[in-house]
Amino acid sequence: MHQEANPQPAATDPVPVHRSGVYRRPDNSRVLLRPFLPGGDERAREIIGRILANSKMGMARGLRNVIKRFSHTHADIDSLFSKRCADLQHLLPRGTELTPTQSLLIGAYFTSEFSLQSAALFNPSIVPHPNQDGVPPGALRFVMSLRATGEGHISSIEFRGGLISAEGELDFDPVSPWVTTPEIQYPRQRRADLVATLLDLEFDSHFVDAAFSSLDEEFEMGDLVEILRHPEHWGCPVDKSPFECEHERKAVKEAILWAVQGDYLVEFSSSLALSERVIFPASPSERSGIEDARFVRFFDDDGRSRYYATYTASDGKSIMPQLIETEDFLNFRLRPLHGPVARNKGMALFPRKIDGKYAMLGRQGGVNLSIMFSDDVLYWSEHETLLKPRETWEYVQIGNCGSPIETKAGWLVLTHGVGAVRNYSIGAVLLDIDDPRKVIGRLREPLLEPLEHERDGYVPNVVYSCGSLIHNGWLVLPYAVSDHATTSALVRLDELLARLTS
Numbered sequence: 001m002h003q004e005a006n007p008q009p010a011a012t013d014p015v016p017v018h019r020s021g022v023y024r025r026p027d028n029s030r031v032l033l034r035p036f037l038p039g040g041d042e043r044a045r046e047i048i049g050r051i052l053a054n055s056k057m058g059m060a061r062g063l064r065n066v067i068k069r070f071s072h073t074h075a076d077i078d079s080l081f082s083k084r085c086a087d088l089q090h091l092l093p094r095g096t097e098l099t100p101t102q103s104l105l106i107g108a109y110f111t112s113e114f115s116l117q118s119a120a121l122f123n124p125s126i127v128p129h130p131n132q133d134g135v136p137p138g139a140l141r142f143v144m145s146l147r148a149t150g151e152g153h154i155s156s157i158e159f160r161g162g163l164i165s166a167e168g169e170l171d172f173d174p175v176s177p178w179v180t181t182p183e184i185q186y187p188r189q190r191r192a193d194l195v196a197t198l199l200d201l202e203f204d205s206h207f208v209d210a211a212f213s214s215l216d217e218e219f220e221m222g223d224l225v226e227i228l229r230h231p232e233h234w235g236c237p238v239d240k241s242p243f244e245c246e247h248e249r250k251a252v253k254e255a256i257l258w259a260v261q262g263d264y265l266v267e268f269s270s271s272l273a274l275s276e277r278v279i280f281p282a283s284p285s286e287r288s289g290i291e292d293a294r295f296v297r298f299f300d301d302d303g304r305s306r307y308y309a310t311y312t313a314s315d316g317k318s319i320m321p322q323l324i325e326t327e328d329f330l331n332f333r334l335r336p337l338h339g340p341v342a343r344n345k346g347m348a349l350f351p352r353k354i355d356g357k358y359a360m361l362g363r364q365g366g367v368n369l370s371i372m373f374s375d376d377v378l379y380w381s382e383h384e385t386l387l388k389p390r391e392t393w394e395y396v397q398i399g400n401c402g403s404p405i406e407t408k409a410g411w412l413v414l415t416h417g418v419g420a421v422r423n424y425s426i427g428a429v430l431l432d433i434d435d436p437r438k439v440i441g442r443l444r445e446p447l448l449e450p451l452e453h454e455r456d457g458y459v460p461n462v463v464y465s466c467g468s469l470i471h472n473g474w475l476v477l478p479y480a481v482s483d484h485a486t487t488s489a490l491v492r493l494d495e496l497l498a499r500l501t502s
Contacts, residue, residue: 457482
């Protein structure tokens with residue numbers, strides 16, 4: 001009986017996946033110093049009074065104990081305490097001249113440690129590092145972003161670096177014991193962006209237009225001071241009562257302050273290791289966390305590149321999709337996305353324009369995978385459905401697992417599907433390279449499912465990724481297990497594309 005030497009795999013056979021078996025788990029020792037103000041201003045004044053009433057010897061002994069206990073986990077802790085004390089000058093008794101010891105001790109009492117990863121370290125994305133100098137032949141230096149979730153389920157963005165070998169294996173750089181958050185600055189902002197944010201929130205257009213009528217097309221934070229000081233100058237429509245107008249003006253004023261702080265800059269010193277840099281929630285829209293950053297290296301039409309990341313800002317009541325932009329992973333700008341369809345989680349930007357327009361994947365409605373195009377990377381007004389759940393393992397919903405990857409066969413999109421018992425799997429589809437609205441290939445079976453030992457975690461039965469890359473013929477796929485830890489897998493690109501195009 002004749003037997004075929006190299007039988008072709010069936011369409012339902014799983015694509016071979018090589019799992020690393022190495023897991024990067026949460027580390028409770030990764031702590032950040034954050035402002036601490038228990039009980040409001042009155043209680044703070046009482047605490048300061050107790051500190052100042054202590055003897056010189058008692059204060060010196062107390063400060064020595066604090067420095068001894070905490071200086072090994074925080075670089076330049078004296079400066080951190082001094083700065084924190086400076087923030088509290090308005091609470092000091094009038095005419096108080098502080099000694100250096102008093103200043104440091106007050107700063108220490110109004111500072112607390114926050115464990116960045118006490119709950120989870122997960123949902124990774126990976127991109128080529130902007131600096132490839134000195135990389136061994138065949139290797140690639142990478143940047144991996146990770147969602148770190150700590151006390152109160154507050155999430156931030158951590159980074160890791162390392163090398164991918166010619167065989168696709170990940171070798172991580174040592175993780176520094178230090179963790180640093182940068183100073184926050186506010187750039188010039190576009191009036192149109194802020195107006196769009198407020199209209200997205202469905203505020204009355206009369207008050208929104210009136211509030212910004214005297215602003216230039218671009219303005220600084222200080223330009224808003226006079227406008228917000230006199231909201232009564234915004235007028236009142238004839239169809240509203242004075243009481244309704246006063247209520248609406250107050251709501252718009254609060255929303256302006258909320259929205260304008262959502263556009264900010266963070267800058268890290270070049271002396272900091274990549275693992276020492278943390279983007280911690282800084283705006284009111286992010287007070288409950290920064291979730292699931294999907295980084296992508298984006299190429300402009302002239303060949304220059306930068307990095308974008310879409311993420312979800314949460315304030316505990318609502319979500320706001322936002323965009324990060326950086327060229328060097330030292331200086332970042334974070335700002336809201338606008339438009340009628342920029343209201344959902346899981347948005348992922350294509351790595352270049354298509355027919356002169358930015359392209360984005362999304363999950364409008366929470367069930368289907370959609371695609372959208374725009375002339376402005378910050379504004380998204382229309383979408384169309386790209387994929388609906390089809391297989392049993394994605395009956396609940398389907399979404400993306402990061403930005404599309406350009407290949408010779410088309411745009412490779414890793415998807416997530418949710419099935420029975422809220423089991424998350426990772427799949428793959430292939431989109432036409434010239435018109436990504438056309439689906440030209442789709443796996444019938446998951447590319448990756450949770451192994452038995454990966455099913456237990458903060459959220460059980462989940463494998464999930466926020467971004468992959470291709471290197472030397474390998475699809476390098478970092479992924480999270482059960483919203484708790486992070487690992488990785490390798491897939492031969494040619495085998496995956498052959499299955500998608502068969």
